[in-house]
Amino acid sequence: MPPTSETLTAERILAATEEVLRRHGPAKATVVDVARALGVSHGSVYRHFRTKAALREAVTKRWLDRTTQVLAGIAADTGRDPEARVREWLAALFAAKRSKAGDDPELFATYSVLTDGAGEVVGAHITELTDQLTEIVRAGAEAGIFTVTDSATAARALFQATARFHDPGYAKEWQQPGVEGEFEAVVDLLVRGLSA
Amino acid sequence: MPPTSETLTAERILAATEEVLRRHGPAKATVVDVARALGVSHGSVYRHFRTKAALREAVTKRWLDRTTQVLAGIAADTGRDPEARVREWLAALFAAKRSKAGDDPELFATYSVLTDGAGEVVGAHITELTDQLTEIVRAGAEAGIFTVTDSATAARALFQATARFHDPGYAKEWQQPGVEGEFEAVVDLLVRGLSA
Known part of the structure; x- marks a missing residue:
């Protein structure tokens, strides 16, 4: 039917x-x-989407939102240790991107083309993600576990310093042996920096 | 003549x-x-270059070597404080890449195409750079300034965590306002992590 x-x-x-x-x-x-x-x-x-551009933006946002939703739970879980949450959030981001890229490479490549042309949607997505990370860093700063003066700046630095493990431009590296050890080494250094 | x-x-x-x-x-x-x-x-x-491939590899290596040579001086300056040298080395790498990209965008784009096809040359270049950084980290560890167990792993983490500020794929970001503040925030966090 x-x-x-x-x-x-x-x-x-x-x-x-x-x-x-x-x-x-x-x-x-x-x-x-x-x-x-x-x-x-x-x-x-x-009646729902006036133009091809509007349709593409909406489908790109939907694809990006799937990652944001997975991570939102970790950011909101305020009862837990902020250091563990930073590590878990970064690991979940890496895992989400890696499985998107590995499980359906053609669709991932297609969305990489769409995101290239969707600056505003991607910008909003990155803002949402760094806002989540800022929440966790702020909780750590308030608890005296992290010694950062500006949680938003520190969160942005964490996000940018882990680009190799979430930026689609590095998707090929995610299949290399040793990439998990590299991820751990970067996160260790950053979390030590937060706690210093 | x-x-x-x-x-x-x-x-x-x-x-x-x-x-x-x-x-x-x-x-x-x-x-x-x-x-x-x-x-x-x-x-x-x-008589000097047997094939087009050999010529391209050699010219790509020459282009990459210019950056390596600039940084070698900082890595070799063992009399100075390792923390200052890590910061200076990372800043010099960013500056070298940024000026290559900004001063002659067409040639930079051309070399970006060549490096994409020159995996071995690029791999050797990255190894040279991380070896330099390892030297500085090791000096800091030996002086008791950095608390790292494996200098090579820490150096690779530093290099990968600063990719946004030296990977040619981010060249467009290097012209954005605020990029210097972003670089400083990432480096601060990393150097604090080394010293923790």
């Missing part, structure tokens, strides 16, 4: 958009492609 | 190769192009 426009939510359109991207690559996934894949009129899709 | 093959050194060929690359981009710079630019027979150039 083909879906009708009555059940056509933004989420269903975005799931279909991801499928179109997965099968046909970043050049595809116009509003018309997606409407065809859903078996609905393109007018129905336009 | 056109140069003769008697005065044709490897260095002169490489300087001419860089000029060919600067003018015509990474697709150019075959042995024949370079011979023409020098006004010599291609046989004379082949």
Whole structure:
């Protein structure tokens, strides 16, 4: 039974958009492609997404949000030791990116093309992530475990210093032997720096 | 007066190769192009470089070596405080890369293409750089200023954690306002980690 426009939510359109991207690559996934894949009129899709650009931004945001949501739980778990949470948060970020890149390399490559053209969406994503990390650093500073004067600056430094382990440009390195030891060495040095 | 093959050194060929690359981009710079630019027979150039691949590797190595040479002086200056030397070495690496990228963007882009295809040359370059950094970290550990158990691991972590400030993939970020403050924050955290 083909879906009708009555059940056509933004989420269903975005799931279909991801499928179109997965099968046909970043050049595809116009509003018309997606409407065809859903078996609905393109007018129905336009009611949710006015342009191809809006659709692409939304599907890119959805992809990035999956990572943010995984990490939000760690950032919010204020009962636990901030040092353990910093380590766990950075490890979860690395694991999330690595599994996205390793489990479905074509889709990862497609999203890498989309994020290149989505400066604002990516900027907002990085802000969300560093805000989460700032929360953890601030909790550590307030508890006297971290000796940092500006939690936001320290969080941004942590995020930038671990770029090798979350920036998609390094995805090839994530498959190399020894990468976990490299990650541990960087995180150890940084966490010692926070606690110094 | 056109140069003769008697005065044709490897260095002169490489300087001419860089000029060919600067003018015509990474697709150019075959042995024949370079011979023409020098006004010599291609046989004379082949005596120094047997293939286009060998010529490209050599010119890429020469380009990378310029950075290594600048930094070698800081690494060898063993009379000075290791903490100051780590900071100075990382700042000099950032400055060297940033000026290469900013002063001659076309040539930088050309060399970025060449380094992508020169895994071994780039690998050797990174090894040379981390060896220099290891020397400084080891001096600090021996003086009891740094509390690290494995100087080579710590040096590699320092190098990887500062990738945003030397990896050519981030060249666009180096022109952003605030990048110097970001660099300082990362280096502060790392140096505190070494000294913890």
